[in-house]
Amino acid sequence: MNPLALEQNEKIISVNPVVYEMLSELGKRIYFPSKGILSQSAEAKKLAKKFNASIGTALESGKAMYLNSVMDSISGVSPNDALLYAPSQGTLELRELWRKKNLHDNPDLDGVACSLPVVTNGLSGALSVAADLFVNPGDTVLLPDMNWDNYLLNFEDRCGANLQYFNFFAGDGLDLDAFRDALAVQPVGGKVLVILNFPNNPTGYTATETEGTAMAQALLETAERGVNVIALVDDAYYGLFFTPEAMKQSIFCKLAGKHPRLMAVKADAATKEVYVWGLRIGFLTFSVGGAGENSPLYAALETKASGLIRSTISNACALSQKIISNALSNPEFYAQRAEKVDLMGRRAGKVREVLDSHAEYAQHFVAYPFNSGYFMCLKLKTVNSEALRKQLLTQYGVGTISITATNLRIAFSCLEEGEIEELFALIYKACCDLTPA
Amino acid sequence: MNPLALEQNEKIISVNPVVYEMLSELGKRIYFPSKGILSQSAEAKKLAKKFNASIGTALESGKAMYLNSVMDSISGVSPNDALLYAPSQGTLELRELWRKKNLHDNPDLDGVACSLPVVTNGLSGALSVAADLFVNPGDTVLLPDMNWDNYLLNFEDRCGANLQYFNFFAGDGLDLDAFRDALAVQPVGGKVLVILNFPNNPTGYTATETEGTAMAQALLETAERGVNVIALVDDAYYGLFFTPEAMKQSIFCKLAGKHPRLMAVKADAATKEVYVWGLRIGFLTFSVGGAGENSPLYAALETKASGLIRSTISNACALSQKIISNALSNPEFYAQRAEKVDLMGRRAGKVREVLDSHAEYAQHFVAYPFNSGYFMCLKLKTVNSEALRKQLLTQYGVGTISITATNLRIAFSCLEEGEIEELFALIYKACCDLTPA
Numbered sequence: 001m002n003p004l005a006l007e008q009n010e011k012i013i014s015v016n017p018v019v020y021e022m023l024s025e026l027g028k029r030i031y032f033p034s035k036g037i038l039s040q041s042a043e044a045k046k047l048a049k050k051f052n053a054s055i056g057t058a059l060e061s062g063k064a065m066y067l068n069s070v071m072d073s074i075s076g077v078s079p080n081d082a083l084l085y086a087p088s089q090g091t092l093e094l095r096e097l098w099r100k101k102n103l104h105d106n107p108d109l110d111g112v113a114c115s116l117p118v119v120t121n122g123l124s125g126a127l128s129v130a131a132d133l134f135v136n137p138g139d140t141v142l143l144p145d146m147n148w149d150n151y152l153l154n155f156e157d158r159c160g161a162n163l164q165y166f167n168f169f170a171g172d173g174l175d176l177d178a179f180r181d182a183l184a185v186q187p188v189g190g191k192v193l194v195i196l197n198f199p200n201n202p203t204g205y206t207a208t209e210t211e212g213t214a215m216a217q218a219l220l221e222t223a224e225r226g227v228n229v230i231a232l233v234d235d236a237y238y239g240l241f242f243t244p245e246a247m248k249q250s251i252f253c254k255l256a257g258k259h260p261r262l263m264a265v266k267a268d269a270a271t272k273e274v275y276v277w278g279l280r281i282g283f284l285t286f287s288v289g290g291a292g293e294n295s296p297l298y299a300a301l302e303t304k305a306s307g308l309i310r311s312t313i314s315n316a317c318a319l320s321q322k323i324i325s326n327a328l329s330n331p332e333f334y335a336q337r338a339e340k341v342d343l344m345g346r347r348a349g350k351v352r353e354v355l356d357s358h359a360e361y362a363q364h365f366v367a368y369p370f371n372s373g374y375f376m377c378l379k380l381k382t383v384n385s386e387a388l389r390k391q392l393l394t395q396y397g398v399g400t401i402s403i404t405a406t407n408l409r410i411a412f413s414c415l416e417e418g419e420i421e422e423l424f425a426l427i428y429k430a431c432c433d434l435t436p437a
Numbered sequence: 438m439n440p441l442a443l444e445q446n447e448k449i450i451s452v453n454p455v456v457y458e459m460l461s462e463l464g465k466r467i468y469f470p471s472k473g474i475l476s477q478s479a480e481a482k483k484l485a486k487k488f489n490a491s492i493g494t495a496l497e498s499g500k501a502m503y504l505n506s507v508m509d510s511i512s513g514v515s516p517n518d519a520l521l522y523a524p525s526q527g528t529l530e531l532r533e534l535w536r537k538k539n540l541h542d543n544p545d546l547d548g549v550a551c552s553l554p555v556v557t558n559g560l561s562g563a564l565s566v567a568a569d570l571f572v573n574p575g576d577t578v579l580l581p582d583m584n585w586d587n588y589l590l591n592f593e594d595r596c597g598a599n600l601q602y603f604n605f606f607a608g609d610g611l612d613l614d615a616f617r618d619a620l621a622v623q624p625v626g627g628k629v630l631v632i633l634n635f636p637n638n639p640t641g642y643t644a645t646e647t648e649g650t651a652m653a654q655a656l657l658e659t660a661e662r663g664v665n666v667i668a669l670v671d672d673a674y675y676g677l678f679f680t681p682e683a684m685k686q687s688i689f690c691k692l693a694g695k696h697p698r699l700m701a702v703k704a705d706a707a708t709k710e711v712y713v714w715g716l717r718i719g720f721l722t723f724s725v726g727g728a729g730e731n732s733p734l735y736a737a738l739e740t741k742a743s744g745l746i747r748s749t750i751s752n753a754c755a756l757s758q759k760i761i762s763n764a765l766s767n768p769e770f771y772a773q774r775a776e777k778v779d780l781m782g783r784r785a786g787k788v789r790e791v792l793d794s795h796a797e798y799a800q801h802f803v804a805y806p807f808n809s810g811y812f813m814c815l816k817l818k819t820v821n822s823e824a825l826r827k828q829l830l831t832q833y834g835v836g837t838i839s840i841t842a843t844n845l846r847i848a849f850s851c852l853e854e855g856e857i858e859e860l861f862a863l864i865y866k867a868c869c870d871l872t873p874a
Contacts, residue, residue, distance in 0.1 A: 002594060029594060036586045037838055037846075040826065044836025051860045054836035055851040056638075056811060057714050058781060065712050065777055069767035073760040075512035085714045121558055121717075124751035149473045153748040157439060157466060201493075275502050277494050277522045278755025280558075311590040314561035317754040318715025323510040330506035340502055344495060374493060389477065399481025399491035401474055409474075414492040423488045 004031035008300040015297035016290040018261050022191060022228050023304075027133040032088065032307040057084055077322050086318040089306040090119020090283075094321045097328040098283050102268070104334075105239065108253035113291055114266075115298035117283035118305040121316045123236045126267035126282040127154055129308050133301070134193055134230050134263075135159045142182055143195040144168040146203050146368075146377070146407070148234075151195060161193075168203070172369055174211045180218045188226035194219065196251050199237040199373030202401070202409040204348070206246035206372040216254035223261035231255045235268035237373040239337070242345040246371040256287035263288045270324045272374070275340060279320035344374075347412040350420045351376055361424065364431035365408070374413035378427070380406050383434045391430040398426050441468035445737040452734035453727040455698050459628060459665050460741075464570040469525065469744040494521055514759050523755040526743040527556020527720075531758045534765040535720050539705070541771075542676065545690035550728055551703075552735035554720035555742045558753045560673045563704035563719040564591055566745050570738070571630055571667050571700075572596045579619055580632040581605040583640050583805075583814070583844070585671075588632060598630075605640070609806055611648045617655045625663035631656065633688050636674040636810030639838070639846040641785070643683035643809040653691035660698035668692045672705035674810040676774070679782040683808040693724035700725045707761045709811070712777060716757035781811075784849040787857045788813055798861065801868035802845070811850035815864070817843050820871045828867040835863050 001009075008031055012020045020028070032038075037056070044054040058065040064079040074082050089095070098117045103109055120126040127150070135141065137160030143151055145165040155161040167178035186192045196215065198206040207215060223229045233252040241248055255264035269282035284305055291297040309315065327333055348370065355367050364383065370376035380388060385402040392398040401409040408427075415423065438446075445468055449457045457465070469475075474493070481491040495502040501516040511519050526532070535554045540546055557563040564587070572578065574597030580588055582602040592598040604615035623629045633652065635643040644652060660666045670689040678685055692701035706719035721742055728734040746752065764770055785807065792804050801820065807813035817825060822839040829835040838846040845864075852860065 005594075026595065031594070033586055033590055037840075040838050041836070044830060044838075047830045048834055048836030050834035051852060051856050051863075052836035053847045053849070053852055053860060054838045055848050057851060058709075058712060058777070058811065059851040060780070061853070064714075065780075067712055067764060067770070067773040067777070069764040069770050069773055070711060070713055070760060072767075073513040073763050074510075076510040083713055083715050121750035121753075124747070124749065128749040149470055150747065150751070153470055153744065157442075157468070158463065158745070158748040272495075274507060275495060275504055276507055276520050277501075278520050278752075280750065280752065280754045307590065308595070310561070310587065311595040312561065312565040313558035313717065313750060314587070315715070315717065316558075317717045317757055319760075320754055320756065323507060323756075326510050327504060327506040330509075333504070333506050336504040336506055340495070340504070343497070343502075374495065393481060393484045397485055397487035399478075399485030399489040401477050401481075401491045403474075410490045411492050412490070414494060414496040415488060415490055416498070419488050423490060426488075 001029050002031050004034060005029050008303050011296040011300040015295050016260050016288060018228060019263060019288055019297060022134055022230055022263055024132065024134055024136045027304060030304050030307040030311070032303045032310060034303070074319065076326070077319060081322045082319040084318060086119070086315045086321050088310040088315045089302055090117070090316060091318070091321045091325065094119060094325045097325055101328055102285070106249045106253050108249050109256065112256045112287060113293040113295060114256060115286040115302050117285045118302050118309070119316050119321060120282040120284055120309065121313055122271055122280040122282045123234065123267055123269040124150060124154070124282070125280070125316070126269065126284045127232070127234065128158070129284055129305050130232055130265050130267060131155055131159045132308050133304060135161050138162055140164055140186065140190070140192045141195065142166060142192055144197070144200065146200060147195070147197065148201045168200070169368055174207055176211060176214050179215060183218050183222045186222060186227045191228040191230070192222070193230040193232055195232050195234060197234040197236070198247065198251060199240055201237065201373065202375050202403050202407070203368050203377045204370035204373040204375040205368065206241055207251065208245045209247050212247045212251050212254060216251060219255060219262060220258055223259040226261070228261055230263045230265060232265045232267060235266060237272055238268055239273055240341055240344055240374070241372045242348045243371040257289055260288065260290035274324055274327055276320070276324060279323065280317060281320050281324050344413060347415060347417050347420065348376070350417045351410070351412050354421050354424050358424065358428070361428050364428060364435070375409050375411050377403065378408045378410065380408060383431050387434055388430055391434055392427065395433070396426045396430060398423065438466050439468050441471060442466050445740050448733040448737040452732050453697050453725060455665060456700060456725055456734060459571055459667055459700055461569065461571055461573045464741060467741050467744040467748070469740045469747060471740070511756065513763070514756060518759045519756040521755060523556070523752045523758050525747040525752045526739055527753060528755070528758045528762065531556060531762045534762055538765055539722070543686045543690050545686050546693065549693045549724060550730040550732060551693060552723040552739050554722045555739050555746070556753050556758060557719040557721055557746065558750055559708055559717040559719045560671065560704055560706040561587060561591070561719070562717070562753070563706065563721045564671065565595070566721055566742050567669055567702050567704060568592055568596045569745050570741060572598050575599055577601055577623065577627070577629045578632065579603060579629055581634070581637065583637060584632070584634065585638045605637070606805055611644055613648060613651050616652060620655050620659045623659060623664045628665040628667070629659070630667040630669055632669050632671060634671040634673070635684065635688060636677055638674065638810065639812050639840050639844070640805050640814045641807035641810040641812040642805065643678055644688065645682045646684050649684045649688050649691055653688060656692060657695055657699060660696040663698070665698055667700045667702060669702045669704060672703060674709055675705055676710055677778055677781055677811070678809045679785045680808040694726055697725065697727035711761055711764055713757070713761060716760065717754060718757050718761050781850060784852060784854050784857065785813070787854045788847070788849050791858050791861050795861065795865070798865050801865060801872070812846050812848050814840065815845045815847065817845060820868050824871055825867055828871055829864065832870065833863045833867060835860065
């Protein structure tokens with residue numbers, strides 16, 4: 001093993017040896033090449049006041065060399081900020097701004113020791129770095145049976161994890177018994193990575209405060225029982241909460257720093273929180289019991305995450321990082337964001353209103369609980385969802401997503417409020433088409 | 438194995454079963470989730486003329502929802518082009534423009550069957566996708582002993598490959614015997630991934646036409662002998678050629694489509710070719726004997742590469758892709774690029790001139806061959822390179838990179854022509870400081 005990896009591993013072990021046990025083999029051996037070109041360049045950046053011949057970019061008059069045909073498409077960001085490399089862990093400016101945003105949104109994190117967010121290529125980048133850090137082939141990953149299909153591709157197909165599903169809904173809320181049962185069978189001395197995703201894709205459901213507390217409690221009890229628990233919180237749709245019941249702070253707050261055997265990992269992203277899908281900026285933040293503020297354990301995990309980023313993509317887009325830093329620094333940011341959340345909430349409210357005012361729809365479909373996010377799911381009673389999707393598409397020019405044979409996903413995020421009533425009328429009509437009277 | 442993976446594997450086997458043998462276990466099982474949300478969304482995009490409730494982004498009046506605090510930093514690119522997701526394989530616009538650029542630069546590729554370039558997160562992204570596709574733990578990766586340190590992190594530390602090094606230089610050129618010897622020991626029935634990097638980092642050396650032909654011939658003979666050869670061409674610094682001798686077309690041209698047992702993989706990037714380091718756009722192009730234009734084998738490899746991208750980062754920055762597409766479409770692009778290559782070439786020429794005109798330098802250091810790229814390397818005769826680097830930095834404010842105990846890398850890419858004479862005078866002075874008379 002590389003001495004730089006050993007050095008980081010020793011830091012982790014000295015603070016909390018359980019975290020070292022949690023790491024995958026790759027997580028154990030990965031390191032950031034801090035003794036090589038990158039550290040020498042960093043040193044030169046500080047000290048080479050006369051000539052700096054250490055830089056792996058092209059400069060002109062001390063600034064980034066650029067083609068006019070490139071800078072024509074960029075404004076308000078200098079060539080240096082737009083075009084030079086960002087560090088593998090992300091720019092310090094953005095990492096600190098994102099932490100500030102997370103503290104603003106999640107006041108319960110105040111005083112809770114966490115790593116600084118590491119910048120990844122979107123939410124997917126955060127998930128794949130987390131997977132590489134913690135998941136060996138055969139390791140158990142526990143997730144709801146209603147979930148984003150990229151979990152399968154990342155954890156099972158790419159990493160070879162053993163995926164176990166728990167039933168998501170029971171009645172009007174979460175199936176907490178199923179969640180507890182799925183945790184209860186995890187063997188003492190073993191390891192489980194649990195994916196928690198609120199607002200949930202595809203259902204648009206966020207746990208209530210009571211449900212969130214119960215889930216956190218179940219995870220804590222599992223850790224207390226002697227299972228190494230990695231709680232991977234996928235906050236992709238964070239902030240899009242539309243009812244008083246939906247929990248307003250990330251479930252990460254209920255897990256961070258709670259137990260030495262409970263590693264809370266927050267994967268979040270500017271992608272949906274800042275409405276910048278294609279800019280590909282996500283974040284990974286760690287918190288575990290037994291590691292205080294500025295703990296070397298967090299530095300080591302940040303270093304290992306950076307090493308994984310370096311080895312796979314080197315770094316995330318610098319221009320995107322600057323654009324998002326600019327947005328987060330803008331005094332209008334929170335007001336602008338609130339306006340969009342409000343708009344999305346009106347769409348969700350309209351969906352609810354339409355469903356409530358058409359009792360006849362229940363003959364063919366009902367809604368799964370939804371209170372947040374981009375989506376809601378219909379539970380179909382009479383027709384196959386793929387058949388319905390095809391009928392809607394070919395006969396009515398309506399696009400929906402068939403998730404399972406009985407579940408159809410509707411994205412209200414991309415619909416105008418005024419379109420929603422007719423959309424559901426067409427879904428009902430298509431169901432009638434497919435069920436001979 | 439997922440049926441979608443089997444489907445792609447069958448396509449590959451039907452065209453060239455050797456390529457299937459070349460794939461890693463991950464390469465064999467990876468697939469693009471084309472039957473799920475992504476394909477349904479694509480179908481809806483075409484057919485959902487009335488309402489499209491399949492989209493996982495937020496729209497307003499049919500366009501990307503955005504915050505003014507974000508779009509303030511972007512000009513000349515619409516919110517849709519800047520902010521919506523690009524496909525995992527990259528935008529078709531950019532992929533076709535990059536292919537066109539590669540054909541413009543490499544006329545020998547005209548009529549040679551290749552895949553369409555797949556867009557990756559920079560050159561590193563191209564290397565890591567190639568590694569995931571082709572390298573199992575323990576597989577042999579052959580590379581020059583003078584190389585970029587991220588190869589080690591990606592192939593050995595991340596993927597567990599067995600790295601074998603060949604001596605790079607002999608006299609004024611490449612050590613072709615070392616290269617041939619390293620290939621000769623590869624066992625029949627085995628597999629070797631060979632990294633070819635011209636202009637080379639850290640030496641700034643590009644093979645001559647004769648050397649390039651000899652290397653390609655050695656690889657071809659290895660394939661003919663029954664070794665599965667994956668020739669991974671790292672063209673990061675492509676185009677920065679400063680002498681008549683340096684080969685002007687990528688060595689990929691001499692390998693593409695040459696033998697069914699020789700997979701040529703071209704990893705290249707806008708990063709340095711378009712002077713956009715931080716925008717993180719690279720490409721991966723495949724070519725192998727036995728697969729014609731538009732072969733299903735290429736479609737399958739593109740699909741698998743896209744699946745790896747989907748599972749790790751979902752997609753590369755859309756704004757970056759648009760900016761680079763705009764640049765490549767600009768009629769001034771080639772002229773603007775040539776101007777910068779010329780500027781860099783004058784710097785390289787100045788380095789050569791300074792070294793040639795100071796015979797006394799040879800007491801302490803000589804240059805390794807260089808004719809291209811960003812860098813040149815000094816071979817130190819009297820002092821340790823780390824000691825010299827420290828002396829230069831602390832006593833003279835000069836930043837350089839210590840590559841090995843005897844090799845010091847100088848990046849002329851970031852120096853003005855007028856600084857070069859004094860830089861080398863200071864290096865000489867620092868050497869004298871460290872060697873008592």
